[in-house]
Amino acid sequence: MIAGLTPQKLALAVELASLPDSMRGYGHIKEDNVKAAKVKWEKLLAQWRKGEDADKREVA
Numbered sequence: 353m354i355a356g357l358t359p360q361k362l363a364l365a366v367e368l369a370s371l372p373d374s375m376r377g378y379g380h381i382k383e384d385n386v387k388a389a390k391v392k393w394e395k396l397l398a399q400w401r402k403g404e405d406a407d408k409r410e411v412a
Contacts, residue, residue: 353400361403368396 357365371389375382 356400358403361400364396364400364403368393368400371396 353365353368371393374389374392375386377385
């Protein structure tokens with residue numbers, strides 16, 4: 353991710369990096385938090401990759 357980091361992606365990178373903090377709790381509470389974090393990770397990662405495609409178009 354560092355190689356693709358741009359000023360426009362900084363907030364998104366911080367949000368992705370902070371996801372492990374949301375995986376708190378014990379037992380079923382933690383399991384639910386981990387599941388929610390995985391869903392959020394996939395959405396944020398899709399946004400990150402979408403930005404990479406836009407970056408490539410700008411360079412071309």
